Amino acid sequence: MVKGSEPLTYKDAGVDIDAVTASLSKVGKLAAATHDNRVLTGLGSFGALFKPDFSDMQEPVLVSSTDGVGTKLLVARKAERYDTVGSCLVNHCINDILVMGAEPLFFMDYVAAGHFAPGLLEGIVEGFASACREQGVPLIGGESAEMPGLYAKEDFDLAGFIVGVVDRARLLLPERVREGDVLIGLRSSGLHTNGYSLAQKVLFERAGLSVDDTLPGGEVSVAEALLAVHRCYLACLRPLLRDPALHGLSHITGGGFTDNLPRVLPEGLGAIIDRDSWQVPAVFRAIAQHGPVERDEMDRTFNMGLGMILVVAAGDAERISTQLRASGEDPVRCGRIVSGEGVRYEGSAEL
Amino acid sequence: MVKGSEPLTYKDAGVDIDAVTASLSKVGKLAAATHDNRVLTGLGSFGALFKPDFSDMQEPVLVSSTDGVGTKLLVARKAERYDTVGSCLVNHCINDILVMGAEPLFFMDYVAAGHFAPGLLEGIVEGFASACREQGVPLIGGESAEMPGLYAKEDFDLAGFIVGVVDRARLLLPERVREGDVLIGLRSSGLHTNGYSLAQKVLFERAGLSVDDTLPGGEVSVAEALLAVHRCYLACLRPLLRDPALHGLSHITGGGFTDNLPRVLPEGLGAIIDRDSWQVPAVFRAIAQHGPVERDEMDRTFNMGLGMILVVAAGDAERISTQLRASGEDPVRCGRIVSGEGVRYEGSAEL
Known part of the structure; x- marks a missing residue:
């Protein structure tokens, strides 16, 4: 043989x-x-x-x-x-x-x-x-x-x-989170590492773009926008890890706000995200428009420009935001903790 | 678009x-x-x-x-x-x-x-x-x-x-190993997880076998022989980890005896493996014959039936072998540590 x-x-x-x-x-x-x-x-x-x-x-x-x-x-x-x-x-x-x-x-x-x-x-x-x-x-x-x-x-x-x-x-455990706590979002550098199957289907297949084309509505190439390095939040958050006003942190990965925020909340509490509180970056707008992809689907797939959400005591939100700005961050007060469950959205769904 | x-x-x-x-x-x-x-x-x-x-x-x-x-x-x-x-x-x-x-x-x-x-x-x-x-x-x-x-x-x-x-x-460090130490091999269950590219090229391409065929010279199917679970040596070796006569352990993975034994030896010491000290299992013989694959290449690719090698003080080799047999092992006194470097082979290269 x-x-x-x-x-x-x-x-x-x-x-x-x-x-x-x-x-x-x-x-x-x-x-x-x-x-x-x-x-x-x-x-x-x-x-x-x-x-x-x-x-x-x-x-x-x-x-x-x-x-x-x-x-x-x-x-x-x-x-x-x-x-x-x-x-x-x-x-x-x-x-x-x-x-x-x-x-x-x-x-x-x-x-x-x-x-x-x-x-x-x-x-x-x-x-x-x-x-x-x-x-x-x-x-x-x-x-x-x-x-x-x-x-x-x-x-x-x-x-x-x-x-x-x-x-x-x-340990940052859900039991720390209180009704009335404020959500502070930290900017992402792009899609980070989630939602790429959908993003590629839209940008390469439906919109017919190549990696070297300029991102619609943006200033960089599709490749640069999509390959931007996932931001690390260690340096700016390390000084806050021993701050009792920090009640929780949510890394916005696959599942977006919709799936990731509830993972750090105790039973009986939900979150409201104010869609008007920040400008969604061009790469997400391009995906939404060229899919088209509806806003709710975008919010359960992508980070929409905020890659990390802090849950902080309301009375300390301004102090913590100031501290974050001193670390070079551009923090967004993007929502609050309410009784209920899951994530609800306020403001305009337009992108 | x-x-x-x-x-x-x-x-x-x-x-x-x-x-x-x-x-x-x-x-x-x-x-x-x-x-x-x-x-x-x-x-x-x-x-x-x-x-x-x-x-x-x-x-x-x-x-x-x-x-x-x-x-x-x-x-x-x-x-x-x-x-x-x-x-x-x-x-x-x-x-x-x-x-x-x-x-x-x-x-x-x-x-x-x-x-x-x-x-x-x-x-x-x-x-x-x-x-x-x-x-x-x-x-x-x-x-x-x-x-x-x-x-x-x-x-x-x-x-x-x-x-x-x-x-x-x-920590089991190379500095423990001494000239004259004895090598004790523990049986493998088959290829474990190394050498599969070569094994498949030989058995499926050159020998034209399918997974359901009986392994040449063996008693089980090719699939059973090749998919056998990689053995874990924790249970039988745990009692020996505090034994001062245990000088080293080498997990025989990719690179076989030839590459893996030197990784646990100090400079100036090598190993001799006695090829006559154990019967190489059918799956390795089938690969060698149907390649054909030369013995030296086999020994630097596969575990050849011994998946773990203990380096032990010569005077304690019999005691440790007895202890291993009591754990259900069938240990093989397969070689010794000598001055020099690398692995040399004694005995017949025939399979």
Whole structure:
């Protein structure tokens, strides 16, 4: 039954271990640049070692999250620009544990592709490493898998994994939220990492745009608008994590305000969002108009320009907004907590 | 430029949030069955909360690892059997931190697909959950992404993330290994999760076998042989982690003995593997014969029947083997540590 007679090697099966090893060496240097003295390196290579310092905590709780970049990757591939998606993933993961009150300890990545074209893996990992450096989060390990047959040659996917910590008494739990609390929104940089299937269907299929066209109603290309790095809110929110007036944080990801705000509210409380309180950015308006996509569907799919919502005591809202402005933010007082459930919208549905 | 006029929804873009939500609810129950009182549930849903107990440790070090299942997934898809690959990933991750001396704290998963056919996601997560239950490792969170366009409809991929802990003084470091130490191999259940690109090229392409054919020289089908669950060595090795005679552990993954053993050896020491000391299982013999694949290439690609190698003090080798047999293992005294570097092979190269 043997059809070939030349001895086969692993390389013949499409996996060039030597090429991957060379790539991994570059990647290792990128990761090493994110390390600090909590990362124990050179002590073995199967697992990544991290020595945490919990000495200032009563009851440390590890808060972890895993995520992918979703179909934003398709835009990266179409635009042949791989440097932003890794940063998006790091920042997304940081924001997801930040809303529990946790600060990050370390990050790990998984990258898989049909074929690691020259520069692809390095480009992606440079994205991880640059966000990790910027936020002070060591990239302590990862897995890179070249899998011909499982992925088409140009296909690839990423997953990220973050571990952070919070002292149990400082966990941001729904029970902190009160009727009358004020919602303060922080600007997003664009779609962040959600809603890309719908966005692409509208902009590329229905509107017939290419990545290099100027975004309708905007000033940048479609690629630039869609590939903007998911913002990280760690730096501006870290000083507020011990502020008793901060009652909750909601990271506006897939599901928009409609699905994400209720996740941080206790039973019996809902939220009202005032649609007139901020100007929805051009990229969302373009999607709504060219779909068309109705406003309610937009609000349950996209962040609409506000990527993080703070729930704060009403009497402290102005003080906290001032503090956020001092951090370079342009905060929006975008709604309030009311009795009831779910999210209701006030103001004009026009975009 | 608008080509359609019916309002678009996220579902129109190929993502059915409601169907995914129903699937996630089942998956949530599978995960919940792995939880214990260290997992703080119901306290919010953005990040997963785990309260570790480090009270019996002087200097806890977190040991983490991430991995995928590789092209073993192609065999699962071909055989339409999705229940083993999740378990493989959990066990692989546990073994990877075990070799540092660490015991697992918790596991998280990432699953992505072009389309979650009914039962696919649940099947995969049942695999995660059953291995997690068996090993006492809570599955505390995960991400499931349906990404039409990024993955072909039938394509899917998994990644796993594990965090464990070891007291710094108990880290298994290369400096423990001594010349004259004995290598004890523990049986694998098959290929585990490495070498599947080559195995499939040989068995499906060159030998023309299908998943339902009986493995040449074996007693089970090709699918059963290739999809066997990656063994977890936690239960049998946990009692030995505090044994001063255990000098090292090497998880034989991609790269075989040739690449994995040197990772746990200090500079100036190498290993000799005695190829005559155990019978290589049928699945490896079939691959070598039907490639053909030369023995050296086999040894740098597959585990050849020994999935974990212990490096132990020579004088304690018999005692440790006896202890392993009492745990139900069939240990093989398969080699020794010598001065030099890398891995050399003794005995017959015949299979």
